[in-house]
Amino acid sequence: MTRALVVDDSRAMRSILTRILSSLGMEVVEAEDGQSALAKLQQFPPFDVALVDWHMPGMTGLELISDMHRQPKWRSMAIMMVTTESDQSQIVRALNAGAHEYLVKPFTADAVAEKLLLLGVKFSKGNGSESTMGGNN
Amino acid sequence: MTLAPKDVSYVRELVFDRSAIVLGEDKQYLVESRITMLARDLGLGSAEEVIARLKRDGDRTLEERVIEAMTTNETSWFRDVHPFNALKSVIIPEAMERNAAKRSLAIWSAACSTGQELYSVAMMLDSDFPELSSWKLDLVGTDISRKAVEKAQSGLFTGLEINRGLPATMLVRYFVRDGSGYRIRDDIRNKVRFGVLNLIEPWPPMPLFDVILLRNVLIYFDMDTRRRILGLAKQQLVQGGVLILGGAESVLSLVDGFVPVTIGTTTVYHKDKENV
Amino acid sequence: MATLLTADMISEITLETWEAILAEAGSRLSPKASRPGEEITGYVDIAGAWRGNIGLTCSLAAAKHAASIMFDMDESELGQSEINDAIGELVNIVGGNIKALLPAPAEMSIPHVIEGSPVDDPDRPPPLREVRFEWLDELVIVRVWMMPTDEESSDEDA
Structure with a gap:
């Protein structure tokens, strides 16, 4: 089963992403900040993909990604930054730090699935593709 | 608010009549929601009012808006990814070899919607x-919807549209911010041209294409119409040219003269060299 | 600088956010419409090439509805912390996209959510931009304040 790590300080956003990824047949672990994410990376078997917010208290998502990138054992993990930062220069910074893909908030469930496809992360789509971030479908 | 079944039928028949697109009986909800949104756009009170006007006034512009509303579909960049990999790894290199002397390449996105498919091709080639x-390079995109074509020509996309399947590296390289959205760079825009074309009406003169993308549109037509369009598409291809359909679509049993070729996980159709 | 950020842009950002996250299209109200219920506000603060705040205000009912969608929980199960988190994330998203339209570089704070409305605060100046939305018969308002930067405020009295 494909395993995903979701890192965001907003519980609502973690809830939304976990729902989307679970509906794509993935197993999801959540972390509320950078330190907690590093702990989960150590604690759990390897993840296939990590979705990382930029602005979090303490370690930023950019710092977390740089840390992850430095560790050979985590380099095979696909990393997608998920953030409101949409400036071209910010996207370049994220890609240079080690992010493979970048999703700007707000986004729909379809957008997440399509980015995962670009990353080569395996998932299974249920019926119908018109789902959005909200729970009411 | 639920539309009366006869109103839903009216819309379904109008759409079929003008565009040969089949909206099945199970599309009640789709008709309701799209016409309600259209009513809102037009400042009319309800879907019922839109339909009442259609029946009463015979307003061609309103008819066009209704057909557009019913036939627009969500689209994304590099949709399904694998066909673009097939283009990159095999189809384009083969076409370039074939055309090495004349040094020209023609590609048609035949249900281009708001342009993402053709712009994706243009970005990939670049x-x-x-x-x-x-x-x-002759990169052509056509669609039945004038509104979609105009949007494609503008090269302007919202944040939600940009998120759909566009690799971040391409976003950085080929787009600039424009107000609250994004605009594709002029050097890419200048490589493509868009026009309105209804696949069931006579096709205007067009070049012969090395690649035709006809993705996820045949499913909306009945069998006879599909056969007709595929036959015309075959005539619009050069010898050895390639037709690319949507993921769940197949040409087989409908039209002779296409040879299926599988590249990775994508099946494309070569115009058969023996049967012209 | 103010002309960089129009009411139309704010409107497009907010409507897109609602459409993507809350699966229910809001529709833009005319500036004159007024409805009751400015009961909760999420703010983000911006500092850098420009200074200011962005506030998202709505009724408690609207906030609960948004939280119930975002958490996929029944409204009766929601606590204040979920409601605040939901509003906080909505202003984070709308604010982040507004920030992208204004001079860079600028940092955005993490959101903070309070009871009530900016109009309750007599010390707060009127916003530079205010856009009103209707969502399921509830009012949602996005406001943007810009403060003079340090160089500019040295000419003013406090």
Whole structure:
């Protein structure tokens, strides 16, 4: 089963992403900040993909990604930054730090699935593709 | 608010009549929601009012708006990814070999919607085939919807649209911010041209294409119409040219003269060299 | 600088956010419409090439509805912390996209959510931009304040 790590300080956003990824047949672990994410990376078997917010208290998502990138054992993990930062220069910074893909908030469930496809992360789509971030479908 | 079944039928028949697109009986909800949104756009009170006006006034512009509303579909960049990999790894290199002397390449996105498919092709050619910069490229996108074509021509996309399947590296390289949205760069915009074309009406004169993308549109037509369009598409291809359909679609049993070829996980259709 | 950020842009950002996250299209109200219920506000603060705040205000009912969608929980199960988190994330998203339209570089704070409305605060100046939305018969308002930067405020009295 494909395993995903979701890192965001907003519980609502973690809830939304976990729902989307679970509906794509993935197993999801959540972390509320950078330190907690590093702990989960150590604690759990390897993840296939990590979705990382930029602005979090303490370690930023950019710092977390740089840390992850430095560790050979985590380099095979696909990393997608998920953030409101949409400036071209910010996207370049994220890609240079080690992010493979970048999703700007707000986004729909379809957008997440399509980015995962670009990353080569395996998932299974249920019926119908018109789902959005909200729970009411 | 639920539309009366006869109103839903009216819309379904109008759409079929004008565009040969089949909206099945199970599309009640789709008709309701799209016409309600259209009513809101037009400042009319309800879907019922839109339909009442259609029946009463015979307003061609309103008819066009209704057909557009019913036939627009969500679209994304590099949709399904694998066909673009097939283009990059096999189809374009083969076409370039075939056209080495005349140094020109023609590609048609035949249900181009708001342009993402054709712009994706243009970006891919620009980034992966630098040799083509000195070639004559004819990149054509057509769609039944004038509104979609105008939007494609503008090259302007919202944040939600940009998120759909566009690799971040392409976003950085080929787009600029424009107000609250994004605009594709002029050098890419200048490589493509868009026009309105209803696949069931006579086709205007067009070049013969090396590649035709006809993705996820045949499913909306009945069998006879599909056969007719595929036959016309075959005539619009050069010898050895390639037809690319949507993921769940197949040409087989409908039209002779296409040879299926599988590249990775994508099946494309070569115009058969023996049967012209 | 103010002309960089129009009411139309704010409107497009907010409507897109609602459409993507809350699956229910809001529709833009005319500036004159007024409805009751400015009961909760999420703010983000911006500092850098420009200084200011962005506030998202709505009724408690609207906030609960948004939280119930975002958490996929029944409204009766929601606590204040979920409601605040939901509003906080909505202003984070709308604010981040507004920030992208204004001079860079600028940092955005993490959101903070309070009871009530900016109009309750007599010390707060009127916003530079205010856009009103209707969502399921509830009012949602996005406001943007810009403060003079340090160089500019040295000419003013406090």
